[in-house]
Amino acid sequence: MEKREPYALFLEPDLRGILVELEAINKSYYVLNRNLLQAWISPGCWTMWISDTKEGVYDVHGFIVPPKLLHTPMVVKANGQVLDDFVYPIASAVDDRILPNSARQFGFAAKLDCAKLQFPECPVHFTCVSASGETFYPDHMDFWLLASSDPLPSTENMKRVGATAHGPFILDGSTFYAKLDVLSRRYLGQPLNDVGPILDWGVGCGKMVRYFPQNRRNYITGVDIDPVNIEWDTKHIAGINFAVIEKRPPTGLPSSHFELVYGNSVFTHLREPDQFLWLEELRRIVKPNGLALVTIHGTYSFALLGWSEAYSVLTLLKQGMRVAESYNPDLGELGKDIYYDVAHSHQYIAEQWSKYFEVVDILEGYTMGELAMVVLRKKPDSAHPVVAGEQNISGLSVESLRTLANMSYQHGEFAKAGDLYQKVCQMLPSDVESLVYQAECRFRQGHLTLGRLLFEEAIAKGANAPMTLKRLAELEGALT
Ligand SMILES: C[S@@+](CC[C@H](N)C(=O)[O-])C[C@H]1O[C@@H](n2cnc3c(N)ncnc32)[C@H](O)[C@@H]1O
16 A cells, blocks of 8 residues: 555645635535535545354445445455455445435445454455455555454443444454554554554553553553543453543653554544643653554544534534534443543644644544544654743644643643743633633742732632632632
8 A cells, every 4th residue: 555645635625715615605504514525525435344243254234435426336355355245235324424315325234254264363354445456445444353362341341432342342443453553654664563662542441452462562551531441451451551540631651751652532522621631641741753643533424424414514614623512321420521522624633733743644534434543743842832942932822822831730830830821811811710720820839919819800800709719718728
């Protein structure tokens, strides 16, 4: 597979331009949505799922969207052979989302006989090609089945990460692991087994780490905010370092330590303030020139998951992020104030995330056909505006300044944090929360009168009076 140019898959160079054009010619939002979704999905993609195995035979199903949505006979191969009993096209859940009124069918079904493929002794590599053998899809859309000697988690553990059955859990985990090797070779110039230390951020119940060979496991760390799954991982997946982390940084992990950090479906749940805090934390713990590989809901998610209602697409176009209320009941209290359904536009990632990392690529159709992989490389600190020094701070956005202020505060650097919160308040006078933090920082610096005045100003500007006064009283008790 030839190497893609950076940004080769950026499908939306000027979304806001398209919007203005469509509004100018009075096209309805329905037409706008449809045009955009079809444009976004038109490079094509495919995905597959497997059932739980019955006597060594898996039922396989999925969908195949041919490039440019053209009628094309397609097949799915396992280790070069077309799958048994392969049928395409048949009805699938995405048909109506891509082309309305059942105009086309994109589904396929087949069988996979493990004995014939000598699985689990031999790995299985799935590819999708045209019936005449042409390759349309990049290798980051392939699937793999690999063997692991670790036990599989229970349904209760899997539900905590949104998974329900062992078949998809195994296919998704093996595939993600195999693609880490593809990306490691492409972007770090070495096979995954030569890379380390590695962090699985949001490791859940070990869907990917269970494929690392024993002799590499002491280079691998898995962290999650979920103590239940971390306890399961620690008991069942030997040789890897697991730790519970807080919902918000810092993690306590060492700075500039990891050559590779990956996180599957974590940024798909975080709202913008938490996203910025975590981008900064990931940047802190990755080595200079190291990689962060994190998945997001991108444009394919809109086309394939049926989020095509006008409000969602317009939100994405205008704000760069679509945040919907969501809650995983299987996570109990843990998920309550952090669990959202979040999607990003490429343009937003390119503009906002590049304040933390070099955005090397966004690979649509990466996980289960619809999650996109964002490839991020840590710039050396000297090239990073947040840590490069005071002179560069003037160019930062309010979000970056606030993130930097929060970090300084968390590290007990109250003078620096106070100055940064002050800048935030100058740029955004309505941000009373930052004003309260600025007040606290001044207080902790020993500027008691100034601190009190700032607390009063915050209350006058609308900060919650009883809570703010309580905070002031606590500080006065502790510091005077
Ligand atoms: C959708 S699950 C994905 C789990 C795992 N990456 C996988 O692919 O199976 C999201 C995971 O992220 C964890 N999580 C949520 N917020 C987190 C955070 N801020 N830091 C680390 N993990 C987080 C959740 O507890 C959950 O295990």
